[in-house]
Amino acid sequence: MRFRGVRAGFASMIWGTRAPSRVKFFCWLLVQRRIHTRDVLLRKCIVAAEDAGCPLCSATLETADHMLFSCPFATNFWQKVNVAVDGVTICTLSALTTAAAAAVDSEVEFSMLCCWQLWKHRNAVVFQQLPSSLARLLCCCREDTVLWRDRLLKAHRSDVGAWLRALSQ
Ligand SMILES: [Zn+2]
Structure with a gap:
């Protein structure tokens, strides 16, 4: 969290949230580009270049940015x-x-929940050979929203209705 006395700028944004610990840890690795997307596996010589493509589209290199933001899915x-x-x-x-x-009157936890579920959806496609499904992803996000509700600060629990409406469209 600190390097030569300087605190990482994203530390309090991630560790100060009410998200579950494993999601905080995922986001902590994510901002440092250390989650095991295929570009990282390629760099570590775990996959070959021809196997480093996105599992969801035809992109030839899966990066964390691609998986979360630029993949058509x-x-x-x-x-x-x-x-x-x-x-x-x-x-x-x-x-x-x-x-x-x-968009949804949310705190940082909503973004963390969406990134976490996009990652879990990607892993289900890779490791369980499930088909890619936006409906399944939205359903998992709604389930997490309900589970996370009581973790949020009391003042923010009423936002959950807006999360669920956004995830139900
Ligand atoms: Zn893709």
Whole structure:
């Protein structure tokens, strides 16, 4: 969290939220580009270049930015929940939380929940050979929303209705 006395700018944004610990940890690795998307596996010589493509579309390299923001599947998802992600990257996750706040009156937890579920959806396609499904992804997001509700600050629990409406469109 600190390097030479300087605190990482995203530390409090991630660790200060009410998201479950494993989601905080996922986001912590994500902003440092350390989740195991195929570009990272390629760099570690775990997959070959010809196997480093996106599992959901024809892109030849799967990066975290691609998986979350520029893959057509992810683009469809963000459009569906009415969050503008044009130009958003892992480096500008705060822009995502601002866009999400404008769309669904949410705190940073909503963006974390969406990124977490996009990752879990991707893993279900890769490891369980499930078909890619926007409907299934939205359903998982709604289930998490209900589970997370009581974790949120009391003042923010009423936002959950807006989350669920965005995830039900
Ligand atoms: Zn893709």
